Amino acid sequence: LRMASDLHVALEQQQFYLVYQPVVNLRDGSIHKAEALIRWQHPQRGLIPPCEFIPLAESMGLINEIGDWVFHTAAQQVRLWRSELHPDMQIAVNKSPLQFQSKTGPTPSWAEHLKADNIAPEAIVVEITEGLLLDASESVQRQLLSLRQEGMRVSLDDFGTGYSSLAYLHRFDIDFLKIDQSFMRDLAPGSKNLTLCKAIIQMAHELGIQVVAEGIETRLQKDLLQEAGCDFGQGYFFAKPLLPEDFLVFARSGQ
Numbered sequence: 531l532r533m534a535s536d537l538h539v540a541l542e543q544q545q546f547y548l549v550y551q552p553v554v555n556l557r558d559g560s561i562h563k564a565e566a567l568i569r570w571q572h573p574q575r576g577l578i579p580p581c582e583f584i585p586l587a588e589s590m591g592l593i594n595e596i597g598d599w600v601f602h603t604a605a606q607q608v609r610l611w612r613s614e615l616h617p618d619m620q621i622a623v624n625k626s627p628l629q630f631q632s633k634t635g636p637t638p639s640w641a642e643h644l645k646a647d648n649i650a651p652e653a654i655v656v657e658i659t660e661g662l663l664l665d666a667s668e669s670v671q672r673q674l675l676s677l678r679q680e681g682m683r684v685s686l687d688d689f690g691t692g693y694s695s696l697a698y699l700h701r702f703d704i705d706f707l708k709i710d711q712s713f714m715r716d717l718a719p720g721s722k723n724l725t726l727c728k729a730i731i732q733m734a735h736e737l738g739i740q741v742v743a744e745g746i747e748t749r750l751q752k753d754l755l756q757e758a759g760c761d762f763g764q765g766y767f768f769a770k771p772l773l774p775e776d777f778l779v780f781a782r783s784g785q
């Protein structure tokens with residue numbers, strides 16, 4: 531498979547880059563958060579979306595290396611933004627369930643890297659999926675716990691798609707929950723999806739978890755979620771994933 535062998539050289543030839551999608555505070559409009567999303571600029575095939583190459587990287591055993599690169603790149607970015615934009619800036623990175631499978635975890639650990647580079651650990655939000663919690667081994671539980679003890683934040687991505695269980699929210703200390711973008715479909719006063727969003731938000735808040743709504747594309751969706759007490763919004767209505775220089779312009783316009 532051609533793409534597989536190309537993936538091996540993509541890191542060393544610096545063909546990956548990150549884009550950053552703003553996460554907007556729905557109470558005051560401030561933009562102190564972003565989600566980092568990886569892109570692969572292939573020299574012949576052009577831009578390859580992560581849904582094509584992340585599963586491949588996972589099956590090839592390359593996901594740890596790529597995941598560490600994402601972490602390091604995002605960490606340097608948030609350090610810059612904390613001095614240039616706002617001291618509270620946070621960046622979320624997606625962490626594949628397979629990155630929790632290595633016995634040792636990243637060596638040296640992400641926390642050690644943050645310390646060495648003088649980056650506050652709370653600047654990093656680790657996005658995990660429900661699948662990780664579904665069959666969370668003792669090792670996974672320990673790693674999640676230590677991420678938080680080290681000061682990083684944990685966010686549960688794509689909530690409501692899989693085997694969403696309220697039990698996870700009780701059992702795992704998470705900081706943020708992201709309502710999956712499928713809930714934005716046909717969102718209207720009195721709609722079933724709005725009822726579900728309201729229930730998720732209320733439940734999360736009672737557990738001390740803040741809520742991000744994903745895939746907001748219209749003003750109506752933004753208004754309804756804001757009224758429902760949702761803390762943060764992310765989606766094309768605000769901005770698509772942006773290059774760092776464009777993010778800077780966008781974030782400044784919101785302050």
Ligand code: G
Binds near residue numbers: 566568580581600626
């Ligand atoms: O915009 P988008 O096409 O970027 O993302 C598609 C999917 O790829 C999403 O499910 C997203 O979580 C995943 N993805 C994007 N960037 C990364 C990354 O850096 N690491 C992992 N593991 N998944 C990512």
Ligand code: G
Binds near residue numbers: 687766
């Ligand atoms: O799985 P995860 O939530 O990490 O991936 C987010 C994905 O959603 C990315 O592919 C991102 O580009 C995409 N995305 C972000 N905002 C919107 C939006 O408003 N509408 C749609 N359809 N996709 C979005």
Ligand code: MN
Binds near residue numbers: 624687
């Ligand atoms: Mn995500």
Ligand code: NA
Binds near residue numbers: 687688744
């Ligand atoms: Na998601």
